[in-house]
Amino acid sequence: MSVAIIDYGSGNLRSAAKAFERAARESSFRGEIVVTGDAARVAAAERIVLPGVGAFADCRRGLDAVPGMVETLNESVIKKGRPFLGICVGMQLMAERGLEHGEHAGLGWLQGNVVALTPEGADSPAGIGWRVPHMGWNELSIQTSGHPVLNGVPGGGHAYFVHSFHMQCHNPSNVLGTAAYGQTVTAVVGRDNMIGTQFHPEKSQAVGLALISNFLGWKP
């Protein structure tokens, strides 16, 4: 029984790993947390986490560069139904397409595109203007009550965001949580055995640790 955090040269894996280790210690999860770039180890894992920072296309390229990784993800997540968590660009990769610096294919698990944020309106926080990246702590609005991974993640709870693009889902039921930033920002997506967060649970203190603990115990 293990959780594989996929290492494909993107992101701060130490942060993610230590947040998962902490959440595992504080919950009943007794498995191993592995950071790995080996598709065979991902295939053997009970749960899969795809982190990701940077540009959509770079992350996609990084994932493609690992032999067998995309195939393994499709096999484990789509065919075998293993619990999957995508974080930030790892979440965005669940979409069909990313429109950052051209059009790039995602994993295609959720219908929709990843598009640039376009905040507007007269009511920017403290009147300082709508700055991009959307960076910092914002309140979550939970769209779907009763999702096991969002249990104990309160609406109005704060999560840490840093991004300039977000997912636009064709199917509204794939949007599990949002945040307001001069527009409705997609914060949590998912269906069946997969969930993704635009924010960083590993950087979101108690709210993030609660979400990670829930994911470790999730039986979709």
Place this chain on the structure above:
Amino acid sequence: MLKIRIIPCLDVKDGRVVKGVNFVDLKDAGDPVEQARLYDAEGADELCFLDITASHENRDTLYDVVSRTAEQCFMPLTVGGGVRTVEDIRKLLLAGADKVSINTAAVKTPEFVREAAEKFGSQCIVVALDAKQTAPGKFEIFTHGGRNATGIDAVAWAKRMTNYGAGEILLTSMDRDGTRVGYDIPLTRAIADAVNVPIVASGGVGNLDHLVAGVREGHASAVLAASIFHFGQYTLRQAKEHMNAAGIPVRLV
């Protein structure tokens, strides 16, 4: 609503937290790991960790201190000081940093910022901009802890760095740093109004009204302070309550 961030800054020399007055006469304010743990527990919105001697002594950042500090943080950690190469950035990210701050190397080789942003993403590239007023309304970039003038206009530089992919600007007034008389508001506002990325105001905080002014008048997205927190003059909670009372959205935890 997105909240205005309050960021305690740990200036580190030889593995210890220090805080200078105009970057000289350094005074010991303790162990960085201990402080990080404390600030995490107090609900700091981020933590900033600057190795202030790395650049001019041509020394690598102390990765083990970064990594031990990062162990205490479940909040974003920015690390700067002596960041010169893509490899430096990778090592810091692997040690546990979420963002890295580039200062002197950006002035020496502006293309480095572009390369770093392309490689790691704008979200983790902060350009630290140390500025001094040279004439009324004119601000110039300085490097090496405020010792070297560059002749570069601060507003033009901020625009260039964001065009190159900087995701945030950490703006320090070298005139105000360590003086406790408040941020340089005209400087902060000039930069904040010239670019669209978040600005972190730094340098000169002596009381909680200064934090409010940095946002309200300076248009900063985040306010950074060191000594008012390190020496126990104010807690983060007091700072947030003060800003909240002034109508600035903050995350109260």
